[in-house]
Amino acid sequence: MSAVIHPVLTVPALPARPPAPAINWRGAVLPLALLFAWWAVTALGWVDTRLIVPPANVLHTAVKTLQDPVFLQGVLFSLGRDLSGFAAGSAAGLALGLAMGTSRWADRALGPSFHTLRQVSLFAWLPLLSSWLGYGELSKLVFIALSTLYPVALGTFEGVRGVSRAHAEVARVYRFTRLQMLWRLILPAAAPQIATGLTLGLIYAWVATIGSEFLLANWGNGLGNVVIKARASFNVELIVFGMLAIGLVGTALNRIAIRIEARVLHWRAPSPSAF
């Protein structure tokens, strides 16, 4: 269960194979070859070095940028934005998913609207949100929260719907109160799907953070703003470094989420199939 992450990014379960040698050096061949080719074409002057910048320059820029407080501040702002939007969106998504999952009437009343609005491609909300809420922090936060809400609500809904009828009957026999029902039956049983939804939501939140910073580049500070401004000033080194930073932060967030998921769902790990 711990390997369940964004479907797009899921590490595929490879077919069982004999215990591989500790480190497979073949995987390093391609990156090293590309790095060498990159270095070679720039060093030999085969390409326009303003477009394809030498790797050393990128490294130099990276070192310089990492010491720049404005850049670090941007990263912190982006992270703060990302996590606050994620917190708001996942709380709303959990509530919505629980409501639609536990009550048929809530599902009938909210479901059709939810599933229709979900089809509106996320970034299409941004022009409207920025008109209504301004170009400041608020519209970014609402946008990030909205991006988080869909996967979390869906995951929660499916998890709650998957709670077995037999368990619910046992809970009813024991006359669980509503709160007990929620804490002791529904949330534990739905935990894996909720966790999947949250992990997915975290990925979407980061995409939404960077995307909104790209699209509202002239307002506020953030990693996305830094990168898109580097494009305007044709600073290719900074673009390459910014791209790596965006990817690394995203990957790190994802890894942390998987760690937390594995830790929290630890008790479920050796679940022998009941049937």
Place this chain on the structure above:
Amino acid sequence: MTPPLQPGKAGSAVFTGLRRFAHAGVGLVLPALLYGLWLLAVERRWLPEQILPAPSLVWQSLQELWASGELQGHLLASASRVGWSLAVGGSAGLLLGLAMGLSRTLRDYLFPSFDVVSQFPVLGWIPLLIIFAGIDEALKISAISIAVTVPVAVNTLKGIGNIPPALFEVCRVYRFTPWQVVRRMVLPAAAPSLFNGLRQAVMQAWLTLVFVELLASSEGIGYLMVWGRQLAQLDLVIVGMVLIGAVGVALDLALRTLESWLVRWRPPAF
């Protein structure tokens, strides 16, 4: 992205029709309330018209844009971008997935790099792509193609990984050529997973398309919205959103239909 939700089981067959009707009606309450609120807000002028255009104005703009053919032009531009990217990125992803799935050697060489690159959000690539590809079609198609390649390759790989080894042995017994193995065993056996990849790819393509069009373009639905936003004509923005939503619903429906048609030969397990 996620398996389609099943509608609730509607109990006894007698009142099914009536109940379904009532249930669908309940689903309309919320949209109707919101629409009422919208009308009321416009009528009472709670918000300036530039921020909240009247529904009639949105409808009028939609009709005008449609009648002038402008809307179809934008839709066509967006659709052709998605189409090309699905073709380019889809074939690249399929080839990559097949190569990594069927050859241990290629997997050893390619998978670690692929794994790292696929975790990077596509949006991060876009500023770099703008430097190389400019802001024209090449940018859109390359960005959307990357967004498509990743889910297709991942799901192809996953689908192949789930094929029971026995099937490969049967192929060996029958002395299938590699092409026959792929065509007659691997592709059908991995079909559900491949389809999953296609579904994710279409959704990612649509997401990325709207983003790229909002960022830099001179036609397409996203451009229509940016333009409306700049002119403070929010009716155009809302028209764009409605269109994007409608295309999203249509894509979802088309994918479901295609899925049930594609896997029709598979007898259901339950």
